[in-house]
Amino acid sequence: MAKLKIxxxxxxxxxxxxxxxxxxxxxxxxxxxxxxxxxxxxxxYDIVARCHDEQSMGPYDVTKEKPDVVAISALTTSARxxxxxxxxxxxxxSWQGRRVRTLMGGIHATALPVEAIHYADGVVRxxxxxxxxxxxxxxxxxxxxxxxxxxxxxxHDIDAQATTLERRPIPDRSWYxxxxxxxxxxxxxxxxxxxxxxFCSVTFEFGARQRHRDYADLEAEIAQLPxxxxxxxxxxxxxxxxxxxxxxxxxxxxxxxVRWVTELTALTLYRNWRELVPLFARSxxxxxxxxxxxxxxxxxxxxxxxxYFDLINCIHDHGMGVLGAFVFGVGEDxxxxxxxxxxxxxxRAKLDFAQFSINTPEPGARDYEHAVRNNLLIDWNWDHYxxxxxxxxxxxxxxxxxxxxxxxxxxGFYGTPSLxxxxxxxxxxxxxxxxxxxxxxxxxxxxxxxxxxxFSSVGLYLRSTAHLWGQRSTLENYHAEVDPNxxxxxxxxxxxxSVENQYDARIRMKELRGEVPKRTQLILGNGTPLTxxxxxxRRSLLTEGAAVDGD
Numbered sequence: 232m233a234k235l236k237i238x239x240x241x242x243x244x245x246x247x248x249x250x251x252x253x254x255x256x257x258x259x260x261x262x263x264x265x266x267x268x269x270x271x272x273x274x275x276y277d278i279v280a281r282c283h284d285e286q287s288m289g290p291y292d293v294t295k296e297k298p299d300v301v302a303i304s305a306l307t308t309s310a311r312x313x314x315x316x317x318x319x320x321x322x323x324x325s326w327q328g329r330r331v332r333t334l335m336g337g338i339h340a341t342a343l344p345v346e347a348i349h350y351a352d353g354v355v356r357x358x359x360x361x362x363x364x365x366x367x368x369x370x371x372x373x374x375x376x377x378x379x380x381x382x383x384x385x386x387h388d389i390d391a392q393a394t395t396l397e398r399r400p401i402p403d404r405s406w407y408x409x410x411x412x413x414x415x416x417x418x419x420x421x422x423x424x425x426x427x428x429x430f431c432s433v434t435f436e437f438g439a440r441q442r443h444r445d446y447a448d449l450e451a452e453i454a455q456l457p458x459x460x461x462x463x464x465x466x467x468x469x470x471x472x473x474x475x476x477x478x479x480x481x482x483x484x485x486x487x488x489v490r491w492v493t494e495l496t497a498l499t500l501y502r503n504w505r506e507l508v509p510l511f512a513r514s515x516x517x518x519x520x521x522x523x524x525x526x527x528x529x530x531x532x533x534x535x536x537x538x539y540f541d542l543i544n545c546i547h548d549h550g551m552g553v554l555g556a557f558v559f560g561v562g563e564d565x566x567x568x569x570x571x572x573x574x575x576x577x578x579r580a581k582l583d584f585a586q587f588s589i590n591t592p593e594p595g596a597r598d599y600e601h602a603v604r605n606n607l608l609i610d611w612n613w614d615h616y617x618x619x620x621x622x623x624x625x626x627x628x629x630x631x632x633x634x635x636x637x638x639x640x641x642x643g644f645y646g647t648p649s650l651x652x653x654x655x656x657x658x659x660x661x662x663x664x665x666x667x668x669x670x671x672x673x674x675x676x677x678x679x680x681x682x683x684x685x686f687s688s689v690g691l692y693l694r695s696t697a698h699l700w701g702q703r704s705t706l707e708n709y710h711a712e713v714d715p716n717x718x719x720x721x722x723x724x725x726x727x728x729s730v731e732n733q734y735d736a737r738i739r740m741k742e743l744r745g746e747v748p749k750r751t752q753l754i755l756g757n758g759t760p761l762t763x764x765x766x767x768x769r770r771s772l773l774t775e776g777a778a779v780d781g782d
Contacts, residue, residue, distance in 0.1 A: 243285035263402035342594035346720035388765030432595025463493035472502035481514035494520040518552035560590030570636035588618035
């Protein structure tokens with residue numbers, strides 16, 4: 232039987248391709264899933280699926296690998312590199328002497344299909360279940376056999392009223408070296424988030440309702456997870472304070488003695504912390520990533536300021552660590568003092584770790600469409616859409632102040648005085664404070680001492696990392712890399728007469744329910760054909776309110 236070689240590729244950002252490699256945080260789950268979903272044979276071909284992650288494996292060379300197909304899953308920060316690889320594919324022949332075909336998926340292609348289809352032969356928009364992947368591969372085989380030049384966009388109609396994800400196989404993790412990642416084991420138990428933050432693309436892509444994995448499939452995967460700390464990479468592990476899904480997952484994790492960390496919303500945890508925090512601790516949780524976002528004003532998903540301190544203390548009392556995530560520029564009243572004030576707050580809260588980001592209008596988020604239509608963007612270099620570079624105008628903070636401010640925040644938080652104050656405060660709380668929030672405190676003392684020691688060591692490592700990053704990231708380099716020229720494909724997608732509110736998640740769900748016309752074709756125009764898989768017959772007249780999983 233003939234062979235068809237397909238390379239699943241995760242590109243790095245353009246500027247990082249040739250730099251010395253550091254351990255990336257986690258291996259990409261997307262191509263592990265794609266590899267597992269790839270049929271062993273199709274249309275008389277044996278399918279050979281390979282994976283390559285440029286962050287951990289170095290630059291991908293299509294002229295050396297010579298596949299039949301390169302399928303790229305790209306974030307916005309790696310879009311330029313993705314397009315460079317696809318341009319190389321157009322002048323490269325496969326091992327069979329035919330032109331290498333290209334496919335592109337991921338959030339960037341989903342949000343900006345007009346740009347993506349200019350470079351790729353096929354663009355996959357949104358989620359990719361096995362049914363859609365097989366349809367795409369069937370099409371690309373036809374194009375290879377007929378030496379066709381068609382460009383096509385593919386999309387799958389998800390079940391808008393479902394609470395369970397369409398079934399999929401266990402990800403194939405055999406292709407990567409665990410030693411090359413800080414957290415080599417990842418697990419996804421659900422998708423979707425009800426909060427629909429204007430700067431986030433999650434709700435647009437996956438919906439406002441949490442859809443969880445089939446629990447039998449999930450248990451089968453957990454049972455064979457490699458040993459080591461597992462990162463649960465759900466969009467929001469706890470979208471409501473009831474936590475029904477989280478409770479079921481915790482039981483599975485406890486049963487198989489998995490140590491884990493995850494990301495969730497502070498408000499939903501705070502509303503039921505007396506039940507959920509001890510439950511997380513008993514099930515093997517080592518730490519929680521909590522979106523605090525801003526200390527200036529508040530957001531709909533934010534509890535009262537004092538609640539953060541109470542919640543962080545409770546998490547610490549149960550032997551777990553906390554990473555607090557902050558976003559500069561989400562409040563209209565923020566000024567240049569927001570950086571120092573935020574670091575001081577994070578130190579007082581005794582956070583173990585902190586992530587500081589610049590409010591970046593990412594493609595797929597409502598803020599991005601607003602920024603394009605209102606001429607707020609000052610930088611069109613996709614490499615800079617990493618939440619560490621200012622790419623839009625802010626009311627009271629200049630781009631230079633924003634660039635220097637985020638560096639000062641990292642250096643301040645991960646500096647030696649901060650580390651001493653935060654970890655010393657935690658040790659003092661553990662030994663002398665006593666806490667009514669932890670029922671069997673003695674069971675967690677040993678665990679907490681170990682975690683304080685571990686997090687202190689990691690903090691020392693991050694201190695050196697912050698200093699190295701601060702030395703490399705200079706204003707001169709930033710200014711030299713800024714691209715002030717508007718992207719013509721973006722202007723085409725959002726130009727006069729274009730579809731309005733393209734990233735509105737509620738309209739997107741109505742589209743999937745069949746209540747509004749298929750807008751993807753309107754965005755693309757009539758020149759690009761669209762293939763849609765999934766059952767339109769399953770669409771329901773679900774009310775809009777019922778589609779939101781919240782309190």
